[in-house]
Amino acid sequence: MTGSAAGTGSIAGSDSAATVDTATCGRLxxxxxxxxxxxxxxxxxxxxxxxLDRNIAAMQATMDARGIALRPHVKTHKSVAIARRQLxxxxxxxxVGTLGEAEVMADAGITDLFVxxxxxxxxxxxxxxxxxxxxxxxxxxxxxxAGARGLAAAVARSATSLRVAVEIDSGQHRTGVTFDxxxxxxxxxxxxxxxxxxxFTHGGHGYASGADRSTAASDEVRLLGEAAARLGxxxxxxxxxxxxxxxxxVLSAVAPVNEERPGTYVFWDxxxxxxxxxxxxxxxxxxxxxxVSAAVPGQVVLDAGAKTLTKDRPAWLDGxxxxxxxPSATVSRVYDYHAVVWIPPGxxxxxxxxxxxxxxxxxxxxxxxxxxxxxGRAGVALERWPVDARGRSD
Ligand SMILES: Cc1ncc(COP(=O)(O)O)c(C=O)c1O
Numbered sequence: 343m344t345g346s347a348a349g350t351g352s353i354a355g356s357d358s359a360a361t362v363d364t365a366t367c368g369r370l371x372x373x374x375x376x377x378x379x380x381x382x383x384x385x386x387x388x389x390x391x392x393x394l395d396r397n398i399a400a401m402q403a404t405m406d407a408r409g410i411a412l413r414p415h416v417k418t419h420k421s422v423a424i425a426r427r428q429l430x431x432x433x434x435x436x437x438v439g440t441l442g443e444a445e446v447m448a449d450a451g452i453t454d455l456f457v458x459x460x461x462x463x464x465x466x467x468x469x470x471x472x473x474x475x476x477x478x479x480x481x482x483x484x485x486x487x488a489g490a491r492g493l494a495a496a497v498a499r500s501a502t503s504l505r506v507a508v509e510i511d512s513g514q515h516r517t518g519v520t521f522d523x524x525x526x527x528x529x530x531x532x533x534x535x536x537x538x539x540x541x542f543t544h545g546g547h548g549y550a551s552g553a554d555r556s557t558a559a560s561d562e563v564r565l566l567g568e569a570a571a572r573l574g575x576x577x578x579x580x581x582x583x584x585x586x587x588x589x590x591x592v593l594s595a596v597a598p599v600n601e602e603r604p605g606t607y608v609f610w611d612x613x614x615x616x617x618x619x620x621x622x623x624x625x626x627x628x629x630x631x632x633x634v635s636a637a638v639p640g641q642v643v644l645d646a647g648a649k650t651l652t653k654d655r656p657a658w659l660d661g662x663x664x665x666x667x668x669p670s671a672t673v674s675r676v677y678d679y680h681a682v683v684w685i686p687p688g689x690x691x692x693x694x695x696x697x698x699x700x701x702x703x704x705x706x707x708x709x710x711x712x713x714x715x716x717x718g719r720a721g722v723a724l725e726r727w728p729v730d731a732r733g734r735s736d
Contacts, residue, residue: 360660365552366616373615373666374623376699377721384632384697385646387709389717391724393626394608395427401591401607402431410595413437413456415586415605418706420731421715422450424608435479437586437603441470442734444480450730453478456584458542458603460485460509460517461493468496475504481582483542485509485518487530494534503537507582510569512561514546521568525576532578540582541569542603548589551658552618559585559593567598589619611705612664613656627715628699629663629708631681636694644673646681646700650711654704663700668692673700 362370378388405412411434416425425436425447435454438444444455455474460483463471474480475497484490484506497504508527511518519527528538543566548558562585570580585594586603588610595602609627610620629650635643651662653676661672665683668691674684681700685691692698702708709715710733714726 360658362616362658362660365618366658369615369618369622370612370664371669372622373612373625373664373669373701375666376625376628378628378630378697378699379716379718379721379723380697382630382697382716382723384630385644385650386630387627387712387715388630388699388723389609389627389715389727391717391719393624394424397608397610397624397626398428398431401604402428402433404592405595405602406432408595410599411601413584413586413601413603414608415439415458415603416443416447416731418605418608418709419715420446420709420729420734421727422447422452422730423727425450425452428608434601437605440735441467441474442736443731444474444478445470446731446734448474448478455479456481456507456542456603458483458509458544458584458586460489462489463492463496468492471496472500475500475502481505481507481539483507483509484527484531484536487527490527490531490536491534494531494536498535503535505539506531506536507540507542507584508538508569508573510541510543510565512543512545512547512565513558514544516544516546518543521565521572524569525572525578528573528578529576538573538578540580540584541566541573542582542584542586542601544603545585545587545590545594548587549613549617549656552616555589555617555619556593558587559590562590562594563596563599570598588614589617606705609705612701612703613659615701616659625701627705627709629702630697631700633692633694633696633698636691640685640687641674642683642685642691642694644681644683644698644700645679646673646676647679648676649678650708651676651681651700651702652704652707652711654707656703659703661703663702665692665698665700667698
């Protein structure tokens with residue numbers, strides 16, 4: 343981002359430019375410069391354990407103070423070690439997005455699992471769901487009568503009924519039914535033999551801009567409340583009213599919501615700091631990358647790229663990553679194994695061969711590109727943790 347008279351900014355010469363507002367620019371320029379170990383093969387993912395534990399503790403403390411259960415989404419870290427840290431801090435269980443993530447967690451003994459996704463239980467997935475249900479305490483999302491019937495058929499031979507929650511569309515318009523259609527789906531699920539325990543939503547429309555976060559959070563609370571009331575009126579006992587996204591988690595953690603499912607908060611990322619959801623000193627994971635070329639004036643090239651940083655970029659943010667040690671520089675273009683960093687004229691640039699920390703736009707898909715996380719404290723590497731559920735999008 344270049345500062346302009348109006349205080350907004352965008353990257354010159356970029357194929358990913360957006361005009362970024364003053365407040366967002368200011369927050370991103372204040373990203374804390376991480377300390378990291380020397381001598382690691384790049385690119386790699388480095389996690390600062392102190393920052394990680396601070397993020398886990400802060401979200402847990404907020405939810406504890408409000409009497410709301412925290413069920414973190416593990417799709418961000420896909421790591422058994424980190425899920426265990428979240429549970430040790432007081433999480434009520436974990437959220438997963440796929441049966442594959444659920445199986446990895448269950449294999450590690452983490453068995454309180456909410457598959458917050460409308461699982462279509464056909465073919466091999468039906469068998470896998472039945473096997474998971476037999477060895478774990480599973481809740482599954484539904485947003486259609488047909489989907490519910492498929493789940494019921496999959497677990498028909500089980501000794502216990504499968505618990506489900508009806509997904510409500512609170513404004514993202516991705517999945518979920520309107521609040522006034524929730525009871526119809528719930529009745530179909532009950533008629534099929536499932537145990538309907540409540541409602542859930544993901545206020546993903548809070549990612550659109552900082553201003554949209556609070557609107558999305560109040561949409562989550564209001565529409566979950568309406569849906570829960572409809573289920574109550576239809577004779578259901580509603581024990582679960584679950585909201586969840588990192589931009590809205592704190593803002594929507596009020597009654598009647600009784601559970602939150604943020605995932606990204608564990609690491610935060612450039613997008614979350616830009617939105618004002620995460621603090622500039624709370625980013626726990628960076629991509630370490632080496633400057634491999636400075637041949638073209640006005641830029642350097644890192645050994646990261648689309649296969650590391652991904653091409654994920656919200657419309658309101660320019661570029662594909664930030665270098666906290668070089669706050670004027672931005673990753674302006676990515677190719678598979680090249681990340682082109684635009685250096686505004688007259689500003690410092692990293693030297694050829696220098697290793698830099700990059701804060702990715704969206705940390706979740708970045709983690710899924712790597713087999714392991716290098717974990718350390720105060721710039722000293724301590725351990726390597728596997729990304730256990732890497733690639734388990736199944
Ligand atoms: C259903 C559901 N719940 C929770 C989350 C966690 O949200 P976030 O990634 O903002 O932490 C997601 C993220 O995609 C989601 O889809």
